[in-house]
Amino acid sequence: MYNTGRNAYRQILPGVSLGVFVIIGMALLCGVSNVFDLLADYRWPFFGMAILLSLLNSFLRFLKRQYYLSLSGVGRLSFMKSIRLFAASFPLAATPIRVGESYKGLWLNHYAGIPVTRSISVYTIDHIFDGLSVFALSLFGSLAFPMLWPIFAIIFGFFVIAIFSLSAKQGSSSAFELRENLRFLEVYLPDLRKSIEENPMLFRPGIMTLTFIMGLVSWFADGLALYFILLGLGLTASWVLVGISFLVFSFSLLIGVVSNLPGGLGVVELAMAAFLTIFLGAHPGYAVVATILFRLVTFWAAFGVGMLVWTFSGKNLGIQNQEGRVIES
Numbered sequence: 001m002y003n004t005g006r007n008a009y010r011q012i013l014p015g016v017s018l019g020v021f022v023i024i025g026m027a028l029l030c031g032v033s034n035v036f037d038l039l040a041d042y043r044w045p046f047f048g049m050a051i052l053l054s055l056l057n058s059f060l061r062f063l064k065r066q067y068y069l070s071l072s073g074v075g076r077l078s079f080m081k082s083i084r085l086f087a088a089s090f091p092l093a094a095t096p097i098r099v100g101e102s103y104k105g106l107w108l109n110h111y112a113g114i115p116v117t118r119s120i121s122v123y124t125i126d127h128i129f130d131g132l133s134v135f136a137l138s139l140f141g142s143l144a145f146p147m148l149w150p151i152f153a154i155i156f157g158f159f160v161i162a163i164f165s166l167s168a169k170q171g172s173s174s175a176f177e178l179r180e181n182l183r184f185l186e187v188y189l190p191d192l193r194k195s196i197e198e199n200p201m202l203f204r205p206g207i208m209t210l211t212f213i214m215g216l217v218s219w220f221a222d223g224l225a226l227y228f229i230l231l232g233l234g235l236t237a238s239w240v241l242v243g244i245s246f247l248v249f250s251f252s253l254l255i256g257v258v259s260n261l262p263g264g265l266g267v268v269e270l271a272m273a274a275f276l277t278i279f280l281g282a283h284p285g286y287a288v289v290a291t292i293l294f295r296l297v298t299f300w301a302a303f304g305v306g307m308l309v310w311t312f313s314g315k316n317l318g319i320q321n322q323e324g325r326v327i328e329s
Contacts, residue, residue: 023269027292034285035289045232049228054221072119073114085104090306101124106119122202137216140242141243225294226245255268272295
């Protein structure tokens with residue numbers, strides 16, 4: 001981690017620019033008039049359901065993060081400060097993962113006084129288990145493609161076993177041998193071992209199970225939001241459509257994660273539009289409108305809320321003074 005000389009606003013600029021560019025490009029490619037026609041015929045009550053589900057996702061993720069912080073010894077934050085920190089983290093989704101985690105760690109250190117490395121590790125753990133939860137939701141894709149569920153289940157089970165082995169006590173010889181054979185995992189989950197050392201409490205089996213379930217339910221809400229958005233376009237409700245919704249949602253987000261682009265912006269939108277076009281066999285305009293509405297309710301709305309927090313609480317966070325200009329490695 002080192003100083004880049006770039007403040008928080010400059011850190012989010014590349015990702016935001018790419019995301020906006022891709023959305024405009026998709027709209028132009030499928031025809032702007034076609035997009036407006038579909039929006040004119042859209043059944044907006046379904047979009048309202050998507051908004052409520054996205055709010056549920058944010059609420060559950062807030063509870064999970066508060067649970068992590070309380071277990072890590074952060075007990076001096078007032079409710080309003082906790083809300084402010086959580087909302088301030090929304091725009092950081094437009095930054096590379098380590099950059100966003102570092103800023104959140106610095107802000108938590110500023111408010112609660114816990115060591116930066118320890119606070120960063122809390123957000124790293126939160127991010128890792130969010131990824132596992134999103135991947136687990138791809139199992140719902142078996143509703144549309146039953147032949148795929150064994151593959152998803154095996155891969156997901158492997159990663160769960162790997163993380164449990166990494167968190168096992170050093171005294172366990174079998175766990176140690178398994179860790180030795182899974183060292184490549186640390187290439188894909190940077191700082192996992194350091195996070196375990198900083199917050200071993202968070203890797204107790206009972207706590208991992210509880211937080212995984214909380215993450216699963218929260219991201220389930222976002223996957224269901226995509227389903228309702230598709231219903232708003234006039235698609236017929238069915239279990240197959242549910243399966244496609246969760247498969248497209250989970251795969252698009254995971255592709256965004258592995259793309260190594262800031263926040264996956266642009267990549268998530270392209271992947272989602274492409275998957276919807278392929279799996280639904282519909283006109284690309286439907287896929288583009290569904291993608292735009294989904295990202296509006298699950299990303300851009302939260303991004304706007306976060307920017308308001310930066311505007312009115314930027315001095316407390318150190319943004320306006322350009323403090324904490326980290327953060328790359």
